[in-house]
Amino acid sequence: MDPVDTTRLQRLARAFTESAVLYAAIDLELFTHVSAGAGSIPDIAAATGMSELNAERLITVALAMGLLRKNDADRIVNAPDCEKYLVKGGPRYAGPWMTFTRPEVPRWFELTEKLLDPTPPTELGMYDDLTVERARSYHAATYSIGMGAGRRFCRQVDLTGRRRMMDLGGGSGAYSINAVQRFEGLEAVVFDLPPVTVVTQEYLAENEVTDRVTTLGGDFINDPLPSGCDVAVMASNLPIYNAENIQKVVTKAFEALEPGGEMHLIGETLDSDGIGPLDAALWGLAEIHYGSGGRAHSDAECIGYFETAGFVDVANHEFVPNTLTRTFGRKPA
Ligand SMILES: C[S@@+](CC[C@H](N)C(=O)[O-])C[C@H]1O[C@@H](n2cnc3c(N)ncnc32)[C@H](O)[C@@H]1O
Numbered sequence: 280m281d282p283v284d285t286t287r288l289q290r291l292a293r294a295f296t297e298s299a300v301l302y303a304a305i306d307l308e309l310f311t312h313v314s315a316g317a318g319s320i321p322d323i324a325a326a327t328g329m330s331e332l333n334a335e336r337l338i339t340v341a342l343a344m345g346l347l348r349k350n351d352a353d354r355i356v357n358a359p360d361c362e363k364y365l366v367k368g369g370p371r372y373a374g375p376w377m378t379f380t381r382p383e384v385p386r387w388f389e390l391t392e393k394l395l396d397p398t399p400p401t402e403l404g405m406y407d408d409l410t411v412e413r414a415r416s417y418h419a420a421t422y423s424i425g426m427g428a429g430r431r432f433c434r435q436v437d438l439t440g441r442r443r444m445m446d447l448g449g450g451s452g453a454y455s456i457n458a459v460q461r462f463e464g465l466e467a468v469v470f471d472l473p474p475v476t477v478v479t480q481e482y483l484a485e486n487e488v489t490d491r492v493t494t495l496g497g498d499f500i501n502d503p504l505p506s507g508c509d510v511a512v513m514a515s516n517l518p519i520y521n522a523e524n525i526q527k528v529v530t531k532a533f534e535a536l537e538p539g540g541e542m543h544l545i546g547e548t549l550d551s552d553g554i555g556p557l558d559a560a561l562w563g564l565a566e567i568h569y570g571s572g573g574r575a576h577s578d579a580e581c582i583g584y585f586e587t588a589g590f591v592d593v594a595n596h597e598f599v600p601n602t603l604t605r606t607f608g609r610k611p612a
Contacts (some may be wrong), residue, residue: 295387300340302381305374309337310357310365313347318354376424379417386568393567402500404519404571411474418451418478421515425453428514428545428603433461435598435605436543441465444510445535447499447528450475451482452492454512459491467492468505499528509540517546517581518562521572526584533588539612542590544581548604551579556601581606 304310312326324334338355341347350356357366364373386393401407432454438444439462446455449469459465469479473496483489495505499513500520511532517525532542547559563575578595581604585593590608598605 295384297344298384300337300344301346302378303337304341304346305365305378307337308367309341310346310361311367313355313357314362314366314369318350318356320355323355371427373423373427375420375422379420380565383565383568390567398570400572401570402524402572403498404566404573405569406472406519407570409472409474411477414472414475414478415481418475418482422451422453422482425451425515426457428599429453429455429457431598432512432514432543432545432605433457435596438462438465438510441510441541443467443508444512445470445505445508445532447504447511447513447532448516449479449512450515452479452486452488452494453482454514455492456482456486456488458512459488460486465491465510468508469494470497470499470505472496472498499531500524504531504535506535507537508535509537511536511540511542512545513543514545517544517548517576518559518566519571519573521574522576522580522584524572525576526587529584529590530588533590533608533610536610538610540610542585542608542610544585544606545598545603546576546581547602548581548595548606549575549577551577553577558602578604578606 307327307329309323309327312323317323317326320331320334320338323329323338324331327334329337338347342349346358346361347355348358363369364371365377366372367374438458441462442465444455444458444465444467446452446467446469449455449471452469455467455469459467469476469492471479471494476494476496479494483492513528513532529542529544536542547562549555549559559575563573566573582593582595585606585608589610591611593606593608596605596607
């Protein structure tokens, strides 16, 4: 019997329906209601305002997707990740991040036309003409996921004894906030586009770190980087730029760092053979919607950017398995 069949292709052809289910569940605050005790179809219908028929349809899919589960008493409960990250009002609520790319939905369904569009890319892509208002809503999303990443960074990287960190494209300041809270004596400067730094300052104030974290507005490709730093971090910017511009920033960071300083580049990377993970590949392709020249970069390319800049002890470390890589390099003393 031929083992090749159409199952995989059929699933891919309707994969968008799963995203739609997740968005609807977030809109309806499904996980919040379930967490509060709505554990049956009638309970959930009453709590969300759906008919029982529609509640049953949605719950059936959510159970099949593993977003919901049944407990020993046959009550509907949240899967652990939904309980932790999708219950509104919870300390780790990440709803804004999960819907961050939702405005892209119509554009993904114009992908064919976009792939054939001959318009040349711009340098800043989605950040061209950024306003404070757009930066505020953008960073409500990045903050809801970035604080967890910042905590993870501080668990993985020991910055004891370091004095000043430049957080390139630091956005909400999530990495800097966590780093100064964790490492005594460390200060940080969040370097980001001027409209963003207005928003950064709001997060710095909310986290009571304005005495140790400052901001500097600028474009890390074309403007001078902060001086006097012995740590540089650049997180979640990789697919936005092409190889030439990533090389430019890494080289500029190398030159700006104090001797003996260290750099960490955190981003979605392809494996060295360029084949997957899919997430990294898709972040690269998503740049088509913003008109940038960005693309997915591989682990091996990141090593190359650091070595070309002059860093030593260059290595890739798994930051979030199958999702994010942390490339490390040290500037010789
Ligand atoms: C996806 S966010 C990541 C924010 C933060 N590093 C984090 O991980 O939470 C990317 C950030 O890089 C900034 N950025 C992108 N291009 C930049 C440039 N050329 N110069 C300065 N900042 C830039 C954006 O404004 C945005 O705040």
